[in-house]
Structures are given as structure tokens and as C-alpha cells.
Amino acid sequence: MVFKRLLGALGVGGPTVDTVLSTPTVRPGGSVFGQVNLVGGEREAEINGITLSLIARVEVEYEDHEGHTDRTFASAVVSGPLRLAAGQNLAVPFSFPVPFETPATAIGGQHLSGMVLGVRTEVDIAGQLDKGDVDPLAVEALPVQQRVLDGLLALGFRFSRADLEAGHIRGTRQTLPFYQEIEFKAAPQYAHRCNEIEVTFVADAYGVEVVLEFDKRGFLSSGDAVRTYRLEHAAAQQDLTAVVDGWIRAAL
Incomplete structure (x- = not known):
């Protein structure tokens, strides 16, 4: 009612x-x-x-x-x-x-x-x-954003949580006073190099910036690492699993 x-x-x-x-x-x-x-x-x-x-x-x-x-x-x-x-x-x-x-x-x-x-x-x-x-x-997520998330799931990453944080991500085109973090637990093949990945999307009319923050582990590589990639909306027409895998391997 x-x-x-x-x-x-x-x-x-x-x-x-x-x-x-x-x-x-x-x-x-x-x-x-x-x-x-x-x-x-x-x-x-x-x-x-x-x-x-x-x-x-x-x-x-x-x-x-x-x-x-x-x-x-x-x-x-x-x-x-x-x-x-x-x-x-x-x-x-x-x-x-x-x-x-x-x-x-x-x-x-x-x-x-x-x-x-x-x-x-x-x-x-x-x-x-x-x-x-x-x-x-x-x-709902944009199609290209969904493709990135599907790629993470296909690689074995497990969704953990999502939240909105006040602030600005340096080096991006962000205009809102906050950003979203979507957190995934590391897939088994990456577990020895990182604990989790946080994904942030900064979209505009032409495409989306994909910000990946890695919680790295290991004696020589502990701490966080941040990488930013750019995709056009047309990228939603393809499977992005291999692309996402390449991003992660390069960062780690």
C-alpha cells in the first residue's frame, strides 16, 4: 500500500x-x-x-x-x-x-x-x-562494466562487498564527490600475489575508466597497487576475460 x-x-x-x-x-x-x-x-x-x-x-x-x-x-x-x-x-x-x-x-x-x-x-x-x-x-551496471565484472568472475574472483566512499580518485575524470568500490576476493591462481581486488568505474558518454586496486601480498610486493585502464562502450560487444586477465598479470 x-x-x-x-x-x-x-x-x-x-x-x-x-x-x-x-x-x-x-x-x-x-x-x-x-x-x-x-x-x-x-x-x-x-x-x-x-x-x-x-x-x-x-x-x-x-x-x-x-x-x-x-x-x-x-x-x-x-x-x-x-x-x-x-x-x-x-x-x-x-x-x-x-x-x-x-x-x-x-x-x-x-x-x-x-x-x-x-x-x-x-x-x-x-x-x-x-x-x-x-x-x-x-x-544496473553499464554493459561494458558488466563485461569487466563477468571477466573477473570467469577468472575465479569471488564478489565480497561494495560501498561508496567520499573523495576523489586521482588521475581520473571523476566529477561526483564519491566513488564506488566493488571488492572481490582473489582467484586461486592469483592468491599467492594478492588478497583482493577493488574495482571502481568512472564512466562518461564515450566509455569507462576501470580502476583496479590490488591488495598485494608477499615479502617484496606487499601493500596496494593501483592501475587505471580505459574502455570504450563498444567493448561490451566482446568477451573481456582475456583483457582483464592481462591487466591483472601485468599489475602483479
């Missing part, structure tokens, strides 16, 4: 809002479609505008501990000023683009535990900004 949320700016008897996503699953570079449903309250209301924002739960490092916070990484105004009569039903359709760097919450249809993304509806009513709840949004 869907409950319409009361807009708190006008209190009891005021209008309600309910945002419905017609595309609950998207891909980076695509668009979110849906509509904002408004129902007038006991009296007329002046709404100055409606804004939708993409929100992500991000891990932040402080001086003495780690924590999580919600970060807005994209927003779009979907309605200008409008007047909502008492009892009036009004639907505001919308579509807005999803940045290419948007992290995946699912890979091959499987949800990545710990990944929290959503769409927040903000209504400016009576000069007050009413920040609503976040409607969950699922994001």
Missing part, C-alpha cells in the same frame, strides 16, 4: 504528495521517469516549485571514526510555481537524466548489499522547503 505524505509546511489539513517512479531500475546515462502526484488539502496552496534529487548513502572518514551520510549528486526542477486548489488532484510528469558516474546497486540482477540510492522529492510550499522521503532507485 502506498501512503501519500503530508506536506508539513501547511500542517494538518494541508496537501499531500506521492512520487511514483515508472522506471524503478535505470542504467547510468539513462533517465528516470515518473510523476509527482499532489492532492489538495482543505484550503488552496501556493507551490513555488518541485525539485527531484538523486541521493546516495556514502561512507565518510572522520579524524577518529567512520560514518555514513546522504549525499545529493544530481537534481532537476520538475515544476515551477503552481496553485493547488482544495481537494484538487494534480499529476506532474517528469524525466531527468542519471549521471554516467552513478554507481550500480545491482549486478546481473543481483542487489549489492549495502548500496543505498534513491530519489528525493522536495516541494517548496509557502516559502518553506519540504524535504520528503527517499524512493529507492535500482541502477
